[in-house]
Amino acid sequence: xxxxxxxxxxxxxxxxxxxxxxxxxxxxxxxxxxxxxxxxxxxxxxxxxxxxxxxxxxxxxxxxxxxxxxxxxxxxxxxxxxxxxxxxxxxxxxxxxxxxxxxxxxxxxxxxxxxxxxxxxxxxxxxxxxxxxxxxxxxxxxxxxxxxxxxxxxxxxxxxxxx
Numbered sequence: 778x779x780x781x782x783x784x785x786x787x788x789x790x791x792x793x794x795x796x797x798x799x800x801x802x803x804x805x806x807x808x809x810x811x812x813x814x815x816x817x818x819x820x821x822x823x824x825x826x827x828x829x830x831x832x833x834x835x836x837x838x839x840x841x842x843x844x845x846x847x848x849x850x851x852x853x854x855x856x857x858x859x860x861x862x863x864x865x866x867x868x869x870x871x872x873x874x875x876x877x878x879x880x881x882x883x884x885x886x887x888x889x890x891x892x893x894x895x896x897x898x899x900x901x902x903x904x905x906x907x908x909x910x911x912x913x914x915x916x917x918x919x920x921x922x923x924x925x926x927x928x929x930x931x932x933x934x935x936x937x938x939x940x
Contacts (some may be wrong), residue, residue, distance in 0.1 A: 829935045830861045834917060836935035838863050843940055845933070846883035848876050854928060863916075863933035871922040876929060877903035880918050889916070909937045 825831055828839050841847070841864050854867035868876060874896065881891055888910040896903030902921030908914060913936035921928050933939075 825935065828939075832861050832932065834932050835915070837861065838933045838935055838937065838939050840864070840939075841931060841933055842938065846880065846887050848880055848929060851929060854926075857923065857926075857928045859930070862930045864929070864931040866929040866931070867926045868929065869926060871901075871925070871927055873897070873901060873903050873920040873922050873927050876920040876927055877905045877918060880920075880929075881905055881907070884916075884918075909934070911936070911938060914938070 825836055829836055830839055839861075845864075847864070847866065848868055851866040851868045854865050857867055858865040877894060877896065881894060884905075884907055885891065889907040892906040892908055892915075894903060894905050898904065898921075900921050902919060905918040905920075907916050907918075909916065913934070915934040916937065917932040919928075919930045921930075
């Protein structure tokens with residue numbers, strides 16, 4: 778073929794290729810994008826559910842579930858609160874270690890496992906870290922002597938069951 782005879786078939790092929798690639802009336806369906814992960818790797822990327830708060834420790838429930846083991850004779854102590862908590866309680870006396878170890882025993886009987894008990898801290902307090910019976914469930918209990926009372930702060934993780 779001579780060069781002038783090649784121009785027409787090449788032009789036709791180019792038009793067919795361009796029409797196939799650049800058609801704005803394409804009937805091809807687009808694939809939906811992948812759904813976002815339900816469990817993001819960055820804490821706080823999903824807003825807390827009603828009744829939950831984000832803290833430096835992690836996301837917590839704003840209250841304890843009914844039947845959660847508490848120290849006998851403890852009463853609500855909101856006036857002693859130092860930040861967000863699932864429970865702020867007070868007990869007469871200054872036995873922070875005894876309170877922490879009794880709560881450890883009660884929580885162990887309820888199916889929690891001890892991750893650590895630290896203390897005495899500089900404040901004379903103790904910190905008890907435990908994990909719950911379901912994956913990701915964690916809690917922290919802090920018992921601190923203050924004046925003639927011991928304050929108990931409980932952080933109950935948002936991954937823990939709650940009624």
